[in-house]
Amino acid sequence: MPGIDLVDDVRMETRLLEQFVTVAAEGSVTRAAERLWAAQSTVSAGIASLERSLGTRLFERGGRRLVLTPTGADLLPHARAVLESLDRMRDLAAASDAELRGRVRLGIFTSMDVVDLTGVLRDFRRQHPLVAVELMTSPSGTTGLVQDLVAGRLDLAYTGLPNTPSGVVVEPLREMPFRVFLAADHPLAGRRSVSLADLADETFVDTAHGFGNRMILDAVLERLGIRRRVVAEMNDMPAVVRFASAGIGVGVVPDSGVRFDGAVLDLEDVVEPLRIGLAMRADPEPNRATQALARAIVAARR
Secondary structure: OOOOOOOOHHHHHHHHHHHHHHHHOOOOOHHHHHHHOOOOHHHHHHHHHHHHHHOOOEEEOOEEEEEOOOOHHHHHHHHHHHHHHHHHHHHHHOOOOOOOOEEEEEEEEOOOOOOOHHHHHHHHHHHHOOOEEEEOOOOHHHHHHHHHHHHOOOOEEOOOOOOOOOOOOEEEEEEEOOOEEEEOOOOOOOOOEEEHHOOOOOOOEEEOOOOOHHHHHHHHHHOOOOOOOOEEOOOHHHHHHHHOOOOOEEEEOOOOOOOOOOEEEEOOOOOOOOEEEEEEOOOOOHHHHHHHHHHHHHHHHO
16 A cells, blocks of 8 residues: 555544545445544545545545545555554553443444343443444345445444355344234234235335345245235335335234234244344454443343
C-alpha cells in the first residue's frame, strides 16, 4: 500500500482510513457520516484529503451510490487490515488494564428478540463504560450480516444461515420451529396441522431472499417440487406474521413467539428449525471487548 502523507497526526490518518472503509461499506457519504457520528462535510473532506495524499481517486459515482474505483478496491483490504492491526495493538497494550476499551460492531435482526439484548447491553455498558457498542442491521438478513462479518465490517453478528462460511465460528443461541400462520377466517384455520402440499395453491407472505428461514423453506419446497407465489416480502419475520394475520397471504416461518391474532398450525413436513447463533471470525482473533460481549450474549440465551 502506498505511504500516506501526514495530514495532522497519526490519529488523523486513522480517521481518514476509517472514513474510507465506512464510505466503501455504505456506498454513501451521508450514511457513512451517520455511522461515524460525523458531519457529512467532514467525511467528504476526509475522502478528498486521502485521495490527494494517495494521488488517486478512490470512488466514482454509479447512479445514486458511490462505488470504488479499481484502485480503491485494491486499497480497501489494506485499509481494513491497518485498522484491524491498530485495534489489536490497542488491545494488547491494554491487556494488563482492568478496564476494557475499544469498539464492538454487532449485527442484529431488526425486530426479533433472540436474547434480552437490551438487558445485555445495559449491563455490559455498566461494567465496561469505555467500550463503544455499535448496532447494525442488513436489509438482506443473515446473509448480509455474515457477509459484513467476513468482510470485517462487523465484529459479531446474529446468523440463521444453514451453512457457515469457513473462518467463522458460531455459538448457538436459539432454535425456532417452522409453523403455518393463517388469518382467523382462512378455510384451513380449523385444522391442527397442514402440509406444504396443502398450501401449494395459496399465496404466501415471506421474508426476502437472503434470510436464513427463507433459504431453509425454499430448499424444502424445491425438494418437494412445489412452486409457490410470494405476494409480499418483508425484512423481518414478525412482519410476515402480522401480514398473514391480516389475510394478505399464508406465512410459513419460524415461530419466534410474537403475538398472533389468527390461526397457528403445525407443519406436517419435516423442516429443520431455524437455528440462530452468534457468529464471529476466528482470524484475526477478536479483541477482548468483542470476546467479552460475545460471552455476555451467549450467557443470556434462552
